[in-house]
Amino acid sequence: MEFSKHNTIHRIQLIFNSDAILTMKNNMSKDYIYLLADIFNISIIVFLIDEELYILGPFTPLLHTREDANQIFRENNIDDLSISDYLRYRNLFPTINEDLAIHIVNSFLKQIEADKATRKVKRPNFSYNNANYDNYESSRDNYVDLLQIRYENENLFMDSIIRGDSASALKYLGKMQKDVSYVKKIGSTLENERIGNAITRTTLRLASQKAGLSAYIIDQISSKNTRRTFSEKNIDKILEYKKEMVIEFCDAIQKLHKNNYSSIINNCLKYLEDHYYEDFYLDLLADEMSISKSYLLKLFKKELGTSPTKYLRKLRIQKACQLLETTTNSIQEISEDIGIVDSNYFVKLFKREKEMTPSQYRKAHNSTTKKLI
Template sequence: MKNSTYEKYTIAASLIQDFYHLQISVFDQEDQIEKFIDKNRIHNVQAFFTSEILNLYTQQYVPDRIYYLTDAFMVHLVIFFIEENPVVIGPFCTLLMTPKDARTIFDQYKITNLSQTDFFSYLSSLPAIKESELFRMVSSLIHTVCPQSPEKQIQHINFFNHTALIPKEYETREHYTELLEKRYTYEQHFIQAIERGNSRSAIFNLHNMQMDVAYLKRIGTTLENERIGAAITRTTVRLAALRSGLPAIVVDRISSQNTAVTHSAKSVEEILTAKEKMIREFCNAIHHYKDQKYSFLVQSALYFFDHEYYKDIRIKELADELNVSLNYLISVFRKETGTTPNSYLQKSRMKQASILLSSTDMSMQEISSSVGISDANYFIKVFKKLYGETPTNYRRKYRS
């Protein structure tokens, strides 16, 4: 790869590896394929883990193709090219299995030299990720590294007898004790991550929980099922957030926003995106307010000022909602933060305005309205008081 392309690839690949625990390899040396096979193959029934197959798909430059390979264990590899360099993502899984499923595969391929313990140990070492999410990831990686790359077509290549391998029992799911135990473990890790304010760990465990629900079918769902799933997740997160010490009024505000988005969503992807956004917002709030050591009352007021600055906030109405008097709210807020609620709100609004001034071409009236101030002249006056210069001069200085 060119130096500039390689730098972009390294950054993007590193992010994907860190977040999804996926291997991403560029085969640019002769001995890499053999090392890759030795590292990732557990049994010779995995047909694509051979030098012949991997050489076939990595040595013939096909710029418009993404190969999606599936072996007898329902393990996958994705292969595509960036500037004639073959990139391999995986191995990974999109399915979970029980001992009954393993016996079906072992019988189908007459496997006698591999124990089920080793088989499940191998599968559990691989990341679980939805096929649709994987392809979005690949598309983003390619677009980031090579924006001018031609549109790529996905070609599925199966190294198994699909009809014989997938029995009808997969559709009914009578034996799922192992899956429930695994899901319980993921759920506990998910709750613990929320309580710590660790959004990355929480979302990772959420993905694993969602994979469990899909059993051995290709991941897919209906809009109504996802709404139900989002409600269950929302309840779990709410309880974990309250247990972490986040004020109830903040919990209700974030939760209500997700409820509204989920109810109006027109696609499964919208619901999944909103669910992850909710988790990040909860974790950010937990992480932030744990560090600040403020009282519940002040934490609640700070959340309103930091996240709803664009609304017409009346301090008296906020005090009523928090079930305290206006004077008490002002007194406690000043004691803990060193400033009044109105002053903090103004600073929060002007901070957001400064970001818009330096990053957009919005007019003064548009920026003023977007930070909760209807009068542009008053906005200019407040901004100049806090920053020592007019919004126009600020924009000119930071965009020159």
Template sequence: MENAFPVARELIESIFGLTVQALSTAEDYERFCRENMLHPVQQFFRAEDLRKLSDSMQEGDVVYIQDQFQIDFIIFCWDGQSVLLGPFCTHIFSRGDCMQLLKKLTLSAGLYDSLLSYRDRFPLMNFSSVFHITTSLIKLISDREYHFHTIDYASVSEGYVKSDETTIRQQYSQFICEHYSAEQQFMHSIQTGDSESALVQLQHLQRGFQSFKKLGTTLENERIAAAIVRTMVRIAAVRTGLPTLSIDMLSRANTIATKKAKTIDQIYAEKEKMVIAFCEEVKAHNEQGYSHLISSVIYYMEHEYDEGITVAQLAEEFHVSPNYLTSTFHRETGQTPTDYLRRIRTRQARRLLLTTNLSIQKVSEKIGIDDSNYFVKLFKKDYGMTPSQYRKQYKL
């Protein structure tokens, strides 16, 4: 049975993201508490108290604990050591929840951001799922009868006041103000092309709205939420002067992906992908300083290079004459549209040569050139060797 524990622990952590730890020495307890404690008020994360609890337990005891910050654990004794599942959280935590809890514990509001970030470290799981995982693990490693107990440190603190109607209205007003502020920060991050900051703000927006409502969610609700985020991103992108074509293509891609998504996690992932893509485009646009026309043409070529693009077609697409397009493009970029498109195509061809086993003809077709001999000529112009020679020399 002992050999089954490491395998079961690895499976639980891989599938559910739920940490499973065996604590036996004083160093184990110290390490666990040091890695997981945010504030001394968390009695369960004091190594001495955790050790005392463990020593007081007998084989067969299973204890569920929720600490002062509403962080959850399950602990049981097995083979002379304590097995601990967690930390995990059983519900989403809103900004209002955070402020109310800090007030309840008479702690400084300065812990606000730290507490929200702290809780984000742990998986969000319903209790019944964790209880089922625990009992399954116990059955696998032991044949003992187990008895379940609960310790709720969260209810020990004094000062909690049940919200009346007036308090709820005040909390809702505060939530709206905070949510609006978060939206503005999110849009500002898009406008500056800061994808890291934008993703952090996106997480705050999602968590805050869902947790305040205290409702479950559905695929349709999340598709609506994705459309709202998409609108905010589009508005922010317009403010930066990002070409309309770029905005429409990125937005359309997210709309299609969201409709095809089969799970809420997929919708979240597509939203994050869209935010990153917009930030990259905004950042590139701000750094290049090209005109609206040339930025749009470049974006079109970079995303439609596999089509039969000509200067005449580009001019028609953007409602200018071919001569005007060519002269303006050359003035701003130092290249003709044809040369710029060639370099896009050969760069993509180089990637395919190094990462796939496609034939030269197939690579040529993938980048929008039907004549493979012409493709070889263009590639050699940019890289000084044929596609076959390049693949042979550089492909691992």
């Protein structure tokens, strides 16, 4: 059967086996449509018109992360299929909500069987594995215990953020996500993960406010995460962005704890950190902070002992050093990456700051270069 040949990746997908489908055909009623899901939560809908078998699918109601794949492989002792191949295989199929798929089939049948009642749905009892949830339920006294642990982890997560402890925050974020996974199916949807990101953003904003982080910095970090997750189509990436947001909030809070700068200066430093590679205009920075240019210069001089322009110059040289140490990019490319179009001017600034040329600095610090010598 061509359907089975082209749509399976592993022998464990028994419901896609041609013999299984043909056997089911012989026991199907024309009054029902049948929603089937294999061990990988890949679904098909099968139904009869006259004596002909029709199949909608395969489709995936939920998206899977690498962690989801690992869990399925462990529970079913799958050791002859790579997770990367599995995820690529799942991505071949459209992601469609089960209710929508059922609606599509019934709409199609209405065109052919206008005088017949809408068919009911049957879900044969060999879909996805609930073992993980069942085992977990038996290990807990009741659902209230799960909520209490979730609440405690949320509080510990917020305490970690307030301290600026990213390692601890990520640990409790992982625990919260693990608790949630016990009460849902393996897999998720992009919309669910975006909502999860939004909830985490709200928690981070509240904790950061308690830590004393300025509204400007909170908004900058939150907005960055919102932009990244809005159009992202990969769940693993969305989860990665969530972790990066946690780290960025903690880093900002740590910097706040280490210095006694005013909120305006902290906001300026955050702006320069995020926009160092762009053209810089003092008027623009002052407008961004909603203060006059003269007050900005006065405040910078008072708290940092320098001007915004000189501070940015040092920051750009620091960024250039990182690129010289970790990449093989050309001097011209690095110059452009840090916002200096003229590479000759960049070399001049670099030498003034570091008392050596970028090439000399790279030779002394770049591990890749050392291996080549």
